[in-house]
């Protein structure tokens with residue numbers, strides 16, 4: 001049977017004449033490991049649809065006393081347990097540590113009042129208690145619990161003294177190997193005379209006083225899981241069967257024993273398997289009621305809700321608000337109808353396999369998620385036996401008037417991930433962050449609820465700050481019976497975390513609950529729908545039987561009948577009664593089988609149901625097999641004889657082989673030290689990128705250098721021209737200083753030794769820098785500068801200190817084409833007519849300057 005092939009929601013069984021069935025009725029293909037045979041959601045009224053899709057952790061149907069979500073009706077007498085005491089404890093002080101109890105109703109005990117849990121709980125609990133002893137003799141999970149049941153007759157109901165407060169148990173884990181090798185002593189003292197008291201020895205936490213706490217129950221390190229179940233969970237499981245929503249969860253730091261307490265081990269089953277056993281034992285021992293059980297399993301990992309039972313891989317689920325304020329719906333959660341303990345165990349195994357666990361520094365198999373295992377329990381008063389077949393069958397008869405109430409409740413068992421500081425793994429740290437955050441929000445919510453119960457003015461409770469508190473909202477806001485097992489480590493190393501756990505436990509004790517039995521008249525409850533369908537199918541089949549027709553009917557009629565019968569049987573098997581739950585128990589070793597006879601125990605492999613002939617055939621086959629095996633043994637013996645004796649050469653061969661392998665290993669090691677190809681490629685790629693970058697930088701530098709070069713050449717050329725001008729100036733100055741002083745009063749030009757600037761157009765080959773003072777043969781001592789016409793520009797001229805020259809010459813002009821101009825200047829007494837001469841020059845050659 002592959003449950004993965006199915007999908008949640010309704011399934012149509014082929015062959016069933018649906019036209020004969022009510023259109024709103026679900027068509028179900030029942031497979032215990034398939035998702036719950038759910039009616040189509042749209043066909044159900046809101047209550048059933050939402051509860052079937054994903055019922056809230058607790059049903060939120062309340063009477064009109066219900067306060068706003070997030071607000072709890074404070075009641076008296078709830079505070080006291082869990083309060084830190086400073087009294088020195090003595091055996092005689094025991095009574096002072098006990099919980100100040102409200103009115104108590106014991107379902108098993110003699111109190112018998114019908115207040116509190118109510119008369120129905122009392123009678124149901126008595127029935128359960130009476131019935132449980134015979135059911136546990138078959139070596140099932142319940143067996144372990146049953147031992148404890150015997151020795152603690154009234155305890156669960158004693159513990160559930162009031163349904164108004166959380167039942168808080170503190171469990172101390174035994175020291176593990178590492179702790180034993182360090183010191184091995186526990187920081188906790190759990191005195192034998194009082195199992196409500198836990199003490200921290202003086203000075204262990206740095207304080208001077210001895211510290212003591214009182215809780216509903218302290219389980220020391222020698223307590224086994226069976227006792228933990230009886231003291232902390234059994235009352236809640238049975239209350240859930242009676243119609244109360246119940247939540248059991250374990251809280252504590254990582255590796256403190258939460259999963260061990262809830263799941264346990266094969267030799268010491270924990271609260272979950274023991275609860276399941278107890279549920280089935282309860283059904284077996286309640287002949288006056290019929291039950292329908294649906295199981296689901298989800299985990300909350302990194303703030304994501306995952307369906308651990310969804311077909312295929314885990315599916316992510318979303319939360320939404322229900323119709324009633326405070327209701328939380330888990331959309332699309334897979335619920336599997338379960339008929340036997342074995343089926344539940346298979347679901348649990350499937351969930352466990354999918355659950356996120358990982359090794360941390362403290363726990364080799366640490367839960368990395370919060371896990372919620374839920375069973376929705378629907379029950380109704382059983383119908384009277386059907387006279388025609390002589391036995392009562394589910395849906396077989398008519399209900400008595402007024403007996404139409406359906407109880408719908410949810411039992412949720414939650415294994416919280418443990419709080420932790422940090423681990424050496426990055427992934428673990430990321431998970432740890434989410435775990436710690438959600439636990440922190442849980443703590444905050446609990447503390448606000450506690451404040452609210454103490455009538456403090458609390459306006460907001462941060463349920464929405466984490467998915468965990470959102471999931472727990474309906475239960476924490478009071479609509480469920482809650483039991484919390486707080487687990488602590490015995491080690492001094494973990495003391496701070498353990499103290500924080502105890503503080504949390506104290507807060508829990510102050511939260512007020514107001515769980516009520518969920519008993520409603522609901523024709524759309526799943527169990528009711530199944531019963532209606534059973535009744536209709538029975539009627540249809542009976543009608544067909546009585547109808548006169550062709551012998552055995554047509555082929556299609558026969559197919560239809562078979563389909564209807566199959567469907568009827570499936571539905572009947574889903575509705576659990578004291579009768580069919582025993583007959584459906586699997587024969588597996590872990591089921592609730594009857595004890596085996598000594599002969600069967602001696603020959604467990606023998607099939608006692610086989611005929612003599614079959615057994616003789618088996619015997620013959622076995623004898624042949626034995627003969628074959630003897631031959632094989634003989635052959636192997638012979639081979640053994642022939643095996644090589646030359647061990648030394650074999651050893652030498654092997655040594656050689658080892659040497660060869662060592663060489664290969666050394667080679668590998670050498671290669672390992674080299675950078676891998678990928679690293680080399682990365683380096684090369686990086687290097688190439690750098691080269692390209694440098695090349696582009698070089699190119700831009702080259703361009704820049706070229707520009708610089710051009711600039712330099714331009715500047716050099718300009719400089720050269722300036723030097724030429726400067727040289728001219730120098731020369732003029734020196735020529736002037738060498739010459740005689742100018743005297744304006746000189747009479748003739750021939751007497752004058754004035755330097756004359758001559759622009760000569762006749763010597764085009766001379767460059768500007770070629771000029772030099774030369775003695776003019778015609779004009780003795782008269783210096784002549786010859787400049788090439790083309791080299792002197794107006795700009796150059798403008799740079800010459802003409803004013804200075806004018807000072808020296810008295811006057812300076814342009815335009816004279818011949819040395820005679822100077823002569824004429826001189827003949828005019830050294831007075832040079834600037835305007836006239838310039839105009840002449842401009843008319844002549846524009847470039848000609850001096």
Ligand SMILES: Nc1ncnc2c1ncn2[C@@H]1O[C@H](COP(=O)(O)OP(=O)(O)OP(=O)(O)O)[C@@H](O)[C@H]1O
Nearest residue numbers: 173174254255256257258259260363366367417418
């Ligand atoms: N009461 C106990 N008796 C014997 N062994 C225990 C007990 N409690 C815990 N252990 C062992 O201690 C180890 C850690 O326990 P467990 O895994 O239950 O811790 P945890 O609180 O669930 O941790 P985490 O939060 O990391 O999942 C396991 O090997 C478990 O078997």
